[in-house]
Amino acid sequence: MSKQLFPLVMADVALFCLDEEQRLRLLVTQRALAPAQGNWALPGGLLKPSQDSSMEDTARRVLREKVGLDAVPLEQVRVFSGDRRDERGWSLSVLYLALLPKDQVPAVAMHKTDAVAWIDPNSPDVELAFDHASMVQAALQALRAKVRDRKLPLHLLSPLFTLTELQRACEAVLDTTMDKAAFRRRLKEREGIDFEAVEGEEKRGRQRPAQCYRATQEFYF
Template identity: 50%
Template sequence: MSEHRELFPLVGVDVALFSVVDERLKVLLVKRAREPEAKRWALPGGMLKPHLDPSLAGTARRMLADKVAVELPHLEEVGTYSGPDRDPRGWSVTVLFYALLPLDKIGAVVRNKVEAVDWADAASPGHRLAFDHAEQLSAAVKKLRAKVADDALPLHLLPDKFTLTQLQTVAEVILGHPVDKSSFRRRLKTSKDLVVLDEFVRGAQRPAQLFKASEGFSF
């Protein structure tokens, strides 16, 4: 270990990038191409570059720009992980964020500096994750679920135009259980986060009205 590593910790970010695919909450995993933990699956992450990044949130956005070819509408801090043993390169500090990617934008994910990417089940990713990323992923899922349980609307996971059925489905996917349709719709009637559009799509029984998120909506 170099003298620099002994004096200063590694500082970086990790991001749990969520989307909804086939009515399942998914998270983007990358297969690491380099040591440490080469060939292992991990949350995408990167190191702070003080000459480029105004903040650790800026580090996260810069890193994600290398892997996702769209601007992400929502990025939120989850927690901080640190210690001498979580990274074999030395004492390290990482800030975990989660980000939300609309379901119609998942094709924008590109491979850069990784061997492969996988949209894995967020609750059961099916891979043994590198570093402490299993713990981080669990924390990110828990925080996302808590926000939706507290009546936040996950509009950032929906296309620009959507039906109320699509919105309810996404909420149920995140929570992991059905919600009462009547009470859910009553709450939406008074929500300032939704804009009603004079547009409809074909529904199972009758045309379904389309909505969009209000300008400046924040999850």
């Protein structure tokens, strides 16, 4: 009788933020256990049918257990599968995309994790385990496609933000610079739908005070 094959089923999360210099960064963890012990990888883990009612539940549990994050907006990107992804056997993983402001990501090394780090997703300075380099590229492509399709990455920003901060977030995602006037014209199409001005709220800096905005209740990335 041939041996029945039961694939490993897991979830991995590509979580992005902006650093203090408004550069796009990706959260990675250093694995404490085999396989790939000591290597860097996306936060991820195996499905636990006794605890998880869905693959999204698996992703959320993994973020809580490994890096102490909860209530993170998630979006499914795609499924990765194959017989050579993991030395433990045939496996499939559902990849999720997440965006958060940096000040809302108090990520720390927890269960089965030796350390956490923020890396440049465009040119990682660490080698990622398994096929996670391909996952990062898939997540980046999905994120950029949304922004090119005129979606706004408001989850990367603080609850109150300026239009300049929003432009910098879009530029960080697309890894390019954008014309200010053209960008403001584009925003006019979304104002009132995705974001709205907050009366009486301004941010002060070296220039004149800038109007603050916030996401509307109808906003969806």
